[in-house]
Amino acid sequence: MAQMNMIQALNSAMDIALSNDPYVVLMGEDIGYFGGVFRCTEGLQRKHGEHRVLDTPIAEGGIVATAIGMGVNGMRPVAEIQFADYIYPAFDQIVSELARLRHRSAGDFYAPITIRTPCGGGIRGGQTHSQSPEGIFTHVSGIKVVMPSNPYDAKGMLLSAIEDDDPVVFFEPKRIYNGPFDGDPDKPARPWSTHPKGEVPEGHYTVPIGKAEIVRQGNDATIITYGTMVHVAEAAAASSGIDAEIIDVRSMAPLDVDTLRTSVQKTGRCVIVHEATRFGGYGAELSATVQEECFWHLEAPIQRVTGWDTPYPHAFEWEYFPGQKRIINALRAVLEA
Amino acid sequence: MCQCLSNTRDMCKGRQMPIMYHSREGNLFSISGNLTTQYPQAVGWAMASAMKGEDNLAASWIGDGSTAEPDFHHALTFASVYQAPVILNVVNNQWAISTFQAFAGGTREPFAARGLGYGIPGIRVDGNDFLAVYAVTQWAAERARTGAGPTLIEHVTYRASAHSTSDDPSRYRPKEEFEAWPLGDPIKRLKQHLIQLGEWSDKQHEDLEKELDKHAADSWKEACTYGTMSEGPSLDPSNMFEDVFKEMPEHLKKQREQMLAEGDK
Numbered sequence: 001m002a003q004m005n006m007i008q009a010l011n012s013a014m015d016i017a018l019s020n021d022p023y024v025v026l027m028g029e030d031i032g033y034f035g036g037v038f039r040c041t042e043g044l045q046r047k048h049g050e051h052r053v054l055d056t057p058i059a060e061g062g063i064v065a066t067a068i069g070m071g072v073n074g075m076r077p078v079a080e081i082q083f084a085d086y087i088y089p090a091f092d093q094i095v096s097e098l099a100r101l102r103h104r105s106a107g108d109f110y111a112p113i114t115i116r117t118p119c120g121g122g123i124r125g126g127q128t129h130s131q132s133p134e135g136i137f138t139h140v141s142g143i144k145v146v147m148p149s150n151p152y153d154a155k156g157m158l159l160s161a162i163e164d165d166d167p168v169v170f171f172e173p174k175r176i177y178n179g180p181f182d183g184d185p186d187k188p189a190r191p192w193s194t195h196p197k198g199e200v201p202e203g204h205y206t207v208p209i210g211k212a213e214i215v216r217q218g219n220d221a222t223i224i225t226y227g228t229m230v231h232v233a234e235a236a237a238a239s240s241g242i243d244a245e246i247i248d249v250r251s252m253a254p255l256d257v258d259t260l261r262t263s264v265q266k267t268g269r270c271v272i273v274h275e276a277t278r279f280g281g282y283g284a285e286l287s288a289t290v291q292e293e294c295f296w297h298l299e300a301p302i303q304r305v306t307g308w309d310t311p312y313p314h315a316f317e318w319e320y321f322p323g324q325k326r327i328i329n330a331l332r333a334v335l336e337a
Numbered sequence: 338m339c340q341c342l343s344n345t346r347d348m349c350k351g352r353q354m355p356i357m358y359h360s361r362e363g364n365l366f367s368i369s370g371n372l373t374t375q376y377p378q379a380v381g382w383a384m385a386s387a388m389k390g391e392d393n394l395a396a397s398w399i400g401d402g403s404t405a406e407p408d409f410h411h412a413l414t415f416a417s418v419y420q421a422p423v424i425l426n427v428v429n430n431q432w433a434i435s436t437f438q439a440f441a442g443g444t445r446e447p448f449a450a451r452g453l454g455y456g457i458p459g460i461r462v463d464g465n466d467f468l469a470v471y472a473v474t475q476w477a478a479e480r481a482r483t484g485a486g487p488t489l490i491e492h493v494t495y496r497a498s499a500h501s502t503s504d505d506p507s508r509y510r511p512k513e514e515f516e517a518w519p520l521g522d523p524i525k526r527l528k529q530h531l532i533q534l535g536e537w538s539d540k541q542h543e544d545l546e547k548e549l550d551k552h553a554a555d556s557w558k559e560a561c562t563y564g565t566m567s568e569g570p571s572l573d574p575s576n577m578f579e580d581v582f583k584e585m586p587e588h589l590k591k592q593r594e595q596m597l598a599e600g601d602k
């Protein structure tokens with residue numbers, strides 16, 4: 001075991017994938033010689049060569065399109081989109097092409113590619129470095145969508161994604177690259193070395209896609225969340241003394257319905273938390289699923305705590321960010337109902 | 338400066354990162370962080386100007402790296418097809434964060450040459466020569482105003498400092514590269530030229546520099562009195578719900594109330 005932050009864990013996963021499979025290639029803006037703006041690919045071009053770790057032109061649609069072509073021709077590309085906010089120029093290639101290729105060719109063609117992209121706010125990035133667009137992708141049939149919340153899962157899930165024959169959009173919550181974050185920006189930053197999930201095996205292992213994890217056992221209510229908000233929810237449970245069960249969804253599509261059902265049937269109360277906007281967001285899918293699976297066990301209406309339905313405002317990100325206080329208010333609401 | 342501080346006089350009301358300012362009166366369009374998106378929008382603006390029978394023209398600037406985005410080609414195609422009164426500029430400062438202009442294909446064929454394929458005059462200018470830039474822009478503007486259509490201008494220059502405050506260029510290029518850059522510093526060059534013409538002196542230049550430094554420092558001080566992100570007066574955070582739509586829909590009104598009630602942090 002080694003101590004790793006999320007950046008190092010992702011780097012380790014890609015290093016192993018490049019070493020184990022000669023058909024794995026990395027591609028993206030500034031990822032090669034420089035090692036990426038968040039340093040996730042640092043040292044990998046030097047170690048594996050320029051033909052395996054490619055700096056690309058600034059053209060996200062081109063990156064995904066050429067990755068698809070390579071994937072169809074037997075390679076296993078891992079594409080980085082520098083910020084999730086810049087994934088939209090690739091949207092057509094992902095939605096119209098990547099997601100449907102296997103289906104439209106009746107299984108004869110497929111592209112086993114992974115698209116990594118940092119998401120989420122809290123770094124004073126304004127509206128074009130803060131978005132959480134996962135719900136836009138979960139709405140598309142044919143792509144898997146995941147978001148790890150710690151270094152251990154980041155490495156294991158990235159290896160699963162790369163080895164998966166289906167395309168995976170892999171969201172990385174950038175606010176917790178360097179340490180878990182409880183939602184309070186005034187507190188000193190905490191490193192991953194203080195968190196058990198900062199312990200990461202150096203060698204190969206996988207964390208399966210399609211499995212949620214219960215990160216806190218509890219009896220009073222279930223919090224369903226993922227990414228950065230897992231840590232905010234944990235802090236909210238701790239500071240409020242509410243005995244909440246917290247589920248880290250990890251894999252948004254496909255979704256681990258069993259874990260959700262078992263928990264909510266036990267607690268009878270459910271709060272859904274994500275940083276993305278609320279209207280038509282992924283929380284609505286979670287809420288509908290819980291309602292369908294647990295209606296006769298629910299003691300209170302399901303609550304959603306989310307980013308507001310506005311663009312991410314640069315100066316007011318902490319008013320926008322769904323912090324501990326809002327989660328506690330929602331927990332109280334489901335408990336008092 | 339007020340925009341950079343997201344303060345009470347910020348025209349973006351705290352919604353944009355520093356330097357993403359705009360000016361409705363000055364005809365400076367709102368800046369987006371997404372590269373190249375506004376290049377074809379400038380073409381549309383110019384098309385509208387022509388449709389309305391006005392003689393206004395549009396100008397837009399992108400970087401060398403940004404020419405790789407499909408929006409670059411959208412701009413050139415529409416500008417060519419509709420002969421829009423637009424000046425399309427490529428500021429080739431050699432670097433796109435850590436990647437050299439070669440990663441946008443700029444060393445195979447100059448960016449100016451991309452115009453040819455669309456039937457748009459493409460001009461490559463020494464971007465550190467103030468007078469050359471001025472002259473070529475005048476020429477392109479004249480073309481646009483007289484209905485001769487779009488012009489593509491490649492400004493050859495060099496990004497001397499870091500891409501952003503969190504960038505460290507020494508990781509990807511030699512520290513001395515800028516010193517060796519043959520086209521020099523545009524301000525120094527203009528100064529030398531004017532001194533040779535007898536229109537300017539070292540003393541005048543120094544005085545002007547001092548005056549401008551003072552102007553910047555004074556403006557900054559004044560801007561700070563309208564609030565900084567950490568001190569002084571600040572905007573009401575609930576303004577974030579405004580301008581999402583012209584009229585605030587019910588669900589946003591509800592969310593704003595919730596935010597005010599929870600006094601959130």
Ligand SMILES: Cc1ncc(C[n+]2csc(CCOP(=O)(O)OP(=O)(O)O)c2C)c(N)n1
Pocket residue numbers: 029058082086089370371372399400401402403404428430432433434496500
């Ligand atoms: C669509 C999109 N992709 C990626 C980025 C991230 N990014 C911001 S600036 C930049 C480099 C731009 O280089 P260039 O076009 O040469 O402009 P310069 O900064 O050199 O003026 C990149 C990749 C972005 N803002 N938008």
Ligand SMILES: [Mg+2]
Pocket residue numbers: 400401402428429430431432433434496
């Ligand atoms: Mg550039």
